[in-house]
Amino acid sequence: MSTPVEAALESPDDVIAERRHLTNLAYRLLGSPAEAEDAVQETYARWYALSRERRAAVDNPAAWLTTVATRVCLDQLGSARARRERYVGEWIPEPLPDRTEWGLSDPADRITLDESVNMAFLVVLEAMTPAERVAFVLHDVFRYPFADIATMLGRTPAACRQLAASARRRLRAARTTPPSTPGRAALIRDFKEAWEAKDIDALLALLAPDATLVADGGGLVGAVLRPLEGATRIADYLLFIATKAPALTLLERTVNGTPGLVAQNAGRTVTVAAFDLSDTRVTRIWAVRNPEKLRAWQWGEEDGNVMPGTGTDTASAEE
Template sequence: MSTQPEVEPDAVVGERRHLTNLAYRLLGSLAEAEDAVQETYTRWYAMSRREQAAIASPGAWLTTVAGRICLDVLGSARARRERYVGAWIPEPLPDRAEWAGGGDPADRITLDESVSMAFLVVLESMTPAERVAFVLHDVFRYPFAEIAEIIGRTPAACRQLATSARRRVGAARVPAAPTAPSPGQAGLVRHFKEAWEARDIEALVGLLDPDAAMVSDGGGLVGTVLHPVEGAEQIAAYLIHIADKAPGLRLLERTVNGLPGLVAQHTGVTVTVAAFELDGDRVTRIWAVRNPEKLRAWTGSRPDRARTGPDGAIL
């Protein structure tokens, strides 16, 4: 009687980083990505050894299950985000060397152009099916035949979904992000930080594109501006107002989703992470995440509730 070989545990566990990278790009939330990966492994280990051994490619099976879980999460997330207080911004990620709270480095997200904040924000505008088809094909290079198994549509339909998603990216004019921050980008963010610290409103206006916009995410847990601040002069005035209202606020230059960004700390605690979209020598977009539930990678903990700074309105 023939027997099928058992699946090597290391081969299954070794897929975790790939699954986490995939799930984060699909969901825009590290916490939700980790939950999706955990659920994927729960389903794998719920099978008998015989059932596991019958699967020709455990890696492909895990990816299919993770993709379907993420598709379901995206469907329910659309309704949840309609009730979200203020703007919903994807969860910002630090450089691997600055990840707080320890953990297994192998599980961390690979930072490249597909996790720039500008790119993730455009992904949020897609339907769940568009996002899954686009990320799997254009980012991870999965063939449409395999994507069809995940989405439950024909390969031709998946191709159309990816094409539609690609048009959204083109219409949003997302700037091509380098695989590593350039000195020019880092210098622009540094000048922006210095102008903010000096409360130099003219310098801030000069560094901002006239049509720049700033969006903040407090999730209803901490005070923040609920609507986008638009225009260079308006953003600069708002930042000066914050600097005046929050004495002792410390600004740090940090890598945010693979690109130069800023972290604001108060009494040694990270309270805001700001990602930037840069075009030449100007700042065109600022995304400021204050929701403490999205700052776990920066603080090393998942807070129970909000931690507010002075006047509850830092960014």
């Protein structure tokens, strides 16, 4: 007969089942699927580094894993801020695809696409201090009580409540539009068609006068290094791109849970654009071009498979 310790170790399903939750939490804290995966891997490494007796003595493995993952992410956030100060150009969180739109399977640890991962929301999170971000995400997104958050952060519940309140003020100041805004998909479609037609009047009608475009090339591909402000500057830039790269194909795709656009060249994704709206106009565009952030948008490049819906061999496609 197994001892209680052995029985606990022979039934690890409750521990493994936490992987999806931890991945979702880590992405919202870090803004990068790769960094989130690293944080989750580190969390499990620490769990399995415990002795058999210490693992069996943990009353609530899920809470233990969440606490450790949060602390790992908090450490990463501190180092990430230093790395991003040296980043070439603007830094945008890594965009997430809806894999079902490409006819691909959805693994159990796939990040859930909801309003807490839309690009506007993540960009505001980036402006928060690491402690604010952790307190806000844990409480307002995942509904952890401040008493639990205090244990994870090593602060008092009152201090954690103040951190979350400060984060909410930042979010309100950003005035982001809820991702469920009616007509969002139709507006993005109109924007795509105006861009394809090189119709500057139509683009200007769809862009708010004070609209902003931010591009992230990471110094690896061409991209504007500073935000473009104003509808006219953005429309002129988009027409320049359309003229310079006439072979680009624009696809309507879900980006971080909301309607966005994907630009492909010979079947290979070269840009993913997310949008924020106000009424019937585009107020902000985030264009991710850094190829290291577009790996989740490429399929079949390693083995020469065809990308869903393109009929193109992506292994030989060039930007």
